[in-house]
Amino acid sequence: MAAFSVAALVVVSGCAHPISITPDAPPAAKVATKIDKSVAYVISPADMALEVTTPGGGGDKVKYLPYRDLDASLYASFSEVFKDVTKAASVEEAKALSAKGVKLVIVPTIVTTSSSDSAFTWPPTQFSVTLTCTAVNPQGQQVAQVSAMGNGAATFSEFKSDFSLAARRASRAAVEGLTKALADNEALRR
Template sequence: MKLLKIFLSIAVVGALSGCAHRINVAPELANIESLSHGFDNRSVSVGYYIPSELLSLEVTTPGGGGDNVRYFPYRDIETGYERVLSNVYSGVVKLRSTPDYSRTKQLGLDYVIQPQIVTSSGSTGFFTWPPTNFTVDLENSIRDESGTVIAAPRVVGVGTAETAERLSDHGVAGKRAMNDALSKMQAALLGLKLGAPSSNESTIKTKSPRSSSVASRLGDLNELKGKSLITEAEYEAKRKEILNSL
């Protein structure tokens, strides 16, 4: 009986003290859905920025058996994150330093995107430390050339793992959560239907010659009326026709 108490005491101390096990939660690239070649990505180019201090940030969250797990969320997700951006946009550039939004156009970019990640984990198991559940809260801040946030899509990815799976791959729940978050973010970015800001300028340019043509036609109409070559009724009817063509 005394020996049993000693073993129980050791087990309790171990559970309370716990330790942090390092795991890898990088998503499986093969599980990131590629879009069809016929997809219209609206010729948008983006730059993404992840500060170096975030890439080297190691996070500790709960595992099972009173232990914790350690991992690098930004470093692990980056390759998959860039894959998602490349699926959605025609051009993707990794920015190495803090964005200077005034130079966005000079760099050939339409927008700058910066991800923010919050993770959590846990386990229903007491005797093994790899987590059985994992969540990835992923948000993107999308800024235009003025540095203004024009959109901030946010998704939450969830991953789970059975006992046999997490014993062979300690980070499997985390990897599944990363894949789920990236899949949902890809859908969210597609739903935004961002177009290049320059498209608005091209729209204005295409309207300008038309506006000039209307002004010219109205001028000719006024000249005909001034020379009494058309009646007042004909003038008004033709004037309405020209204005309705705008």
């Protein structure tokens, strides 16, 4: 009887399915004039390993590593906007790069949400990604904070071959929005 209770609990509580939120295609946003600055962006080893779990459908959940999944896309976004981009593992490491010409340190924060209107399938049908980048000078003073949000949706007929589709679409929209928001921010150009 105890084994049946444990099995029933596992079935009722659902599980977390792994997905990737890496964009489904390279971001298409292009910048007319790059900002003539060298920047370092910071994603710590702890953030790279951070696993997030959010709701899927049918009572199940999905899990993913947002900083790992979006690292290459963030690099591409920053490279589209700034003259030179370096990645650092800590703010201290990034600030030390000021001797090599780094003028801004950018710390991205990623917030995600997911949901599904399906009671029978686990992949999310709705996904959102909010990217917030805080830029500081080498002295640690905030220069700008820029945010962009992307939403993605996918129906069963679309996601049956790509369970991450809504997440990938949201990530692409967020990265494209971030590229535009960074390029349009006057404080970053000063």
